[in-house]
Amino acid sequence: MNIVNVDYDGLIPNNVALGRDVRVKRALEKWHPGYINWWNDMGPEGFQESLVYLRTAVSVDPKGWAKFDYVKMPDYRWGILLAPAHEGRKIPFGRHRGEDAWQEVPGEYRAMLRRLVVIQGDTEPASVEQQRFLGKTAPSLYDMRNLFQVNVEEGRHLWAMVYLLQKYFGTDGREEAEALLERRSGDADTPRMLGAFNEKTPDWLSFFMFTFFTDRDGKMQLEALAQSGFDPLSRTCRFMLTEEAHHMFVGETGVTRTIQRTCEAMKEAAVDDPYDVEKVRKLGVIDLPTIQKKANLHFSLTLDLFGNEISTNAANAFHAGLKGRFREERLKDDHSLESGVYPVLRLIDGKIQNEDAPALSALNMRLRDDYVHDCNNGIGRWNKMIAEIGIPFEIRLPHVAFHRHIGEFAGVHTDTNGNLLSDAEWEKKKSYYLPSDGDKDFIESLMQPETEPGKFAGWIAPPKVGIDNKPGDFEYVKIA
Numbered sequence: 001m002n003i004v005n006v007d008y009d010g011l012i013p014n015n016v017a018l019g020r021d022v023r024v025k026r027a028l029e030k031w032h033p034g035y036i037n038w039w040n041d042m043g044p045e046g047f048q049e050s051l052v053y054l055r056t057a058v059s060v061d062p063k064g065w066a067k068f069d070y071v072k073m074p075d076y077r078w079g080i081l082l083a084p085a086h087e088g089r090k091i092p093f094g095r096h097r098g099e100d101a102w103q104e105v106p107g108e109y110r111a112m113l114r115r116l117v118v119i120q121g122d123t124e125p126a127s128v129e130q131q132r133f134l135g136k137t138a139p140s141l142y143d144m145r146n147l148f149q150v151n152v153e154e155g156r157h158l159w160a161m162v163y164l165l166q167k168y169f170g171t172d173g174r175e176e177a178e179a180l181l182e183r184r185s186g187d188a189d190t191p192r193m194l195g196a197f198n199e200k201t202p203d204w205l206s207f208f209m210f211t212f213f214t215d216r217d218g219k220m221q222l223e224a225l226a227q228s229g230f231d232p233l234s235r236t237c238r239f240m241l242t243e244e245a246h247h248m249f250v251g252e253t254g255v256t257r258t259i260q261r262t263c264e265a266m267k268e269a270a271v272d273d274p275y276d277v278e279k280v281r282k283l284g285v286i287d288l289p290t291i292q293k294k295a296n297l298h299f300s301l302t303l304d305l306f307g308n309e310i311s312t313n314a315a316n317a318f319h320a321g322l323k324g325r326f327r328e329e330r331l332k333d334d335h336s337l338e339s340g341v342y343p344v345l346r347l348i349d350g351k352i353q354n355e356d357a358p359a360l361s362a363l364n365m366r367l368r369d370d371y372v373h374d375c376n377n378g379i380g381r382w383n384k385m386i387a388e389i390g391i392p393f394e395i396r397l398p399h400v401a402f403h404r405h406i407g408e409f410a411g412v413h414t415d416t417n418g419n420l421l422s423d424a425e426w427e428k429k430k431s432y433y434l435p436s437d438g439d440k441d442f443i444e445s446l447m448q449p450e451t452e453p454g455k456f457a458g459w460i461a462p463p464k465v466g467i468d469n470k471p472g473d474f475e476y477v478k479i480a
């Protein structure tokens with residue numbers, strides 16, 4: 001069988017010759033019913049019987065790997081898909097740089113590797129749980145379909161990590177795979193592992209911000225893990241990244257279309273002042289300052305996912321060759337980082353300032369910097385839309401110290417420019433920076449479902465083109 005093509009004959013589609021790996025095949029088949037139960041309990045509520053126009057991977061060839069068709073989500077063919085192996089691949093960084101990439105788990109790094117796989121795996125079902133009620137308020141069938149596409153792919157990402165656990169980590173891998181189905185986003189007793197994945201995604205603007213900001217953390221972390229010297233992890237993440245591109249698209253275009261509708265409505269009604277929130281809201285669109293607040297919230301929550309600025313975990317993972325840097329292969333240094341330094345923004349003597357730290361310890365910071373850069377590219381495109389329509393407003397990322405719960409700035413309050421605030425000032429001003437109850441109520445009031453093919457809720461502009469080149473009135477979801 002050609003590695004590029006996916007075998008759809010068995011219960012679990014795959015390109016890893018599962019048919020010849022009886023132990024792992026059995027383990028996954030045993031895990032499968034629990035997964036389906038989880039999907040039925042925690043997946044998109046109210047739409048499990050609907051036919052959704054979804055893409056399914058039929059190959060891992062970057063050109064034309066997907067086929068589109070109507071499926072009921074519980075019948076989606078979640079599979080195990082690894083990007084093709086690179087013949088003779090070497091470990092690209094760390095103390096084992098230049099040695100053959102590992103095809104089995106290196107014993108000395110087993111625990112560290114398992115932890116990385118489990119954390120990655122935990123975020124995937126968490127996001128499905130967070131988004132499970134959004135189908136009911138979808139602004140169009142097009143958007144509903146995109147939500148469900150993201151959801152089934154996050155489900156597949158869970159499969160991707162579970163495959164690694166079942167194949168390479170024996171009994172404890174199996175236990176971790178079970179536990180991934182047991183934790184629940186936001187649950188007081190059994191929460192998901194990382195903070196942002198226990199927050200709510202209450203409305204569609206949050207969903208778009210989440211896919212813009214938080215899925216983009218996914219992209220950065222997957223890029224770092226795609227460098228891994230543990231080859232099966234690298235290949236798994238490489239294929240996940242091709243799916244991640246669509247999640248990023250959903251977020252970026254979702255916010256752009258929201259902004260577009262707001263700006264167009266303002267132009268039509270000759271409302272020039274973007275800060276005249278009441279007037280803008282009367283037009284049935286989300287005012288730009290509130291969109292900024294949502295961005296502040298989701299950006300700051302997502303920064304917490306990069307861990308501490310100074311991290312021995314990150315240093316150890318890099319040194320061991322398990323987790324690299326963003327685009328490691330393009331970086332021009334010794335790829336061992338044993339001697340270099342990296343500037344880290346810290347709180348020193350009550351001031352936020354840069355301090356050089358050992359480069360190895362600063363890897364979370366470095367990945368976060370790459371992430372911020374990537375976010376700014378997307379936000380530039382939002383601002384281009386605002387400028388084109390001619391509204392005097394710019395969306396800006398808040399300072400990295402703003403509203404943080406992990407790391408250097410967890411103990412302080414700042415405004416969005418990074419000026420320190422006392423507790424009292426913060427309490428007074430925070431509804432200026434983050435969505436207030438009133439803002440949330442207003443957004444919620446707009447979240448009325450639009451389920452007629454080709455129609456869109458009044459607060460969001462239609463997309464420029466359809467999915468899979470379908471016409472504007474295509475019925476992306478046949479609601480049952």
Ligand code: BYC
Pocket residue numbers: 116117119120123124127154193194195196214215216217218219221222304305306307308309310311312313314323364406
């Ligand atoms: N919440 O040394 P540190 C995605 C803990 S998103 C709670 O700085 P490290 C997706 C930390 O565990 C990408 N706890 O940590 C997106 C540690 O505890 P222990 C997901 C936190 O390891 C949208 C202690 O604090 N993938 O795919 O350097 C939809 C010391 O911290 C948090 C990954 O994250 C937190 N935010 O950095 C669907 C990649 N941060 O061990 C999917 C795998 C830190 O001392 N994970 N702690 O008990 C990693 O690479 C790292 O574990 C982290 C944390 C970057 C997450």
Ligand code: FE
Pocket residue numbers: 124153154157218
């Ligand atoms: Fe994912």
Ligand code: FE
Pocket residue numbers: 154215218244247
């Ligand atoms: Fe994603």
